[in-house]
Amino acid sequence: xxxxxxxxDELFGLMGKKKFHExxxxxxxxxxxxxxxEEFDRAASFIQDTEAVxxxxxxxxxxxxxxxxxxxxxxxxxHSKPLLMRMIPVWxxxxxxxxxxxxxxxxxxxxxxxxxxxxxxxxxxxxQEVAVTQTVYDTIYITQAATKQTPAQQITxxxxxxxxxxxxxxxxxxxxxxxxLEVSSLTDPQxxxxxxxxxxxxxxxxxxxxxx
Amino acid sequence: xTHQNNDQxxxxxxxxxxxxxxxxxxxxxxxxxxRYAARxxxxxxxxxxxxxxxxxxxxxxxxxxxxxRPEKFDAGKKFSAWIYTIAANxxxxxxxxxxxxxxxxxxxxxxGATAPASADTGHDLQRFRKRLYELMDALSxxxxxLWLLRFQQELPVSRIAQIMGLPAGTVKSRLYYLVKELSGxxxxxxxxx
Numbered sequence: 001x002x003x004x005x006x007x008x009d010e011l012f013g014l015m016g017k018k019k020f021h022e023x024x025x026x027x028x029x030x031x032x033x034x035x036x037x038e039e040f041d042r043a044a045s046f047i048q049d050t051e052a053v054x055x056x057x058x059x060x061x062x063x064x065x066x067x068x069x070x071x072x073x074x075x076x077x078x079h080s081k082p083l084l085m086r087m088i089p090v091w092x093x094x095x096x097x098x099x100x101x102x103x104x105x106x107x108x109x110x111x112x113x114x115x116x117x118x119x120x121x122x123x124x125x126x127x128q129e130v131a132v133t134q135t136v137y138d139t140i141y142i143t144q145a146a147t148k149q150t151p152a153q154q155i156t157x158x159x160x161x162x163x164x165x166x167x168x169x170x171x172x173x174x175x176x177x178x179x180x181l182e183v184s185s186l187t188d189p190q191x192x193x194x195x196x197x198x199x200x201x202x203x204x205x206x207x208x209x210x211x212x
Numbered sequence: 213x214t215h216q217n218n219d220q221x222x223x224x225x226x227x228x229x230x231x232x233x234x235x236x237x238x239x240x241x242x243x244x245x246x247r248y249a250a251r252x253x254x255x256x257x258x259x260x261x262x263x264x265x266x267x268x269x270x271x272x273x274x275x276x277x278x279x280x281r282p283e284k285f286d287a288g289k290k291f292s293a294w295i296y297t298i299a300a301n302x303x304x305x306x307x308x309x310x311x312x313x314x315x316x317x318x319x320x321x322x323x324g325a326t327a328p329a330s331a332d333t334g335h336d337l338q339r340f341r342k343r344l345y346e347l348m349d350a351l352s353x354x355x356x357x358l359w360l361l362r363f364q365q366e367l368p369v370s371r372i373a374q375i376m377g378l379p380a381g382t383v384k385s386r387l388y389y390l391v392k393e394l395s396g397x398x399x400x401x402x403x404x405x
Contacts, residue, residue, distance in 0.1 A: 004385035006384075007388055009384070012362060012369070042395045043391045046394060047395075049344075050344060053341045054363075058257075067268070068245055068249070071245060071276070075241045076238055078236070079238075
């Protein structure tokens with residue numbers, strides 16, 4: 001049994017191709033260590049006929065031709081996946097995660113947070129109605145006949161009206177001439193304005209009125 | 213342009229194409245699909261007793277995994293070992309639900325798949341085929357997986373050991389006994405050999 005473990009592989013190959021007499025001297029010598037000439041030829045015939053039967057049957061039984069096309073399409077589909085859909089080795093995924101984690105850690109450690117005031121600016125348009133007051137100026141001219149009367153004439157006329165019951169118009173006011181002082185007579189002491197006391201009055205002083 | 217890219221990609225290794233698929237290269241994915249879809253489908257059919265619907269579903273799931281989770285592939289390892297490990301695990305899950313499992317011959321009859329008889333092989337290939345599938349139906353899940361990985365997918369022992377989670381020596385010894393057992397049971401179909 002132990003010797004059988006040492007049968008050369010070549011011997012089984014020779015059985016499928018040659019008869020004993022076709023072997024060269026070295027091959028015959030090797031064969032005779034394990035088989036007789038008759039055993040070898042019987043085995044060789046059996047193996048060669050078996051292979052002939054197998055070949056004949058296999059020619060009739062071939063895999064479905066559609067299988068080749070199906071598998072080829074599957075191969076094409078698998079390797080035409082988008083980049084994100086592709087499988088990557090675990091070490092690549094782990095390396096990517098470590099790089100991301102390192103970047104986050106670095107940004108937290110070495111960057112100072114900045115206070116930011118959020119200013120929101122907006123523009124609001126208000127519509128306001130402005131009331132404009134337009135002052136229209138106009139000039140009205142009134143024509144009136146002016147009567148030149150002194151205040152004294154006016155007083156006299158009012159007195160005549162009261163006395164007579166006659167209304168005097170501008171045409172008849174000449175019946176009672178007024179005594180109109182000239183400007184120069186204002187300097188006359190008797191026409192001077194009264195002062196604080198009657199004793200200071202020039203008329204009283206002239207005619208000797210006494211104080212009551 | 214795409215056609216030119218596809219031509220350029222055909223020269224790249226599976227592992228280099230997976231790096232391009234991670235970067236979203238559709239031509240790189242299409243090249244990987246062309247390299248592996250038919251082989252995986254044949255493997256799944258035999259593992260699942262020629263249940264075409266289940267084989268188709270699992271095939272689609274495996275390539276969807278390449279599209280959706282390309283980072284699941286360890287760039288330091290072989291792409292073929294990774295993809296067959298996924299396929300084998302899915303088949304193991306299906307095996308747990310024994311009610312859905314049916315014989316390979318029954319499934320082939322339902323699917324209408326029949327291999328043409330060979331005129332120049334020196335024996336009746338159809339009879340051989342019938343007996344072969346009967347024996348495969350009778351194999352354990354692990355033995356069937358081992359058989360298909362080595363003689364259908366033609367993977368080296370080291371890769372099979374990686375897929376099945378077994379030491380390379382264990383794979384070799386199991387393969388040795390499996391070849392001897394099956395060839396002995398089918399020797400009547402090789403009267404001239």
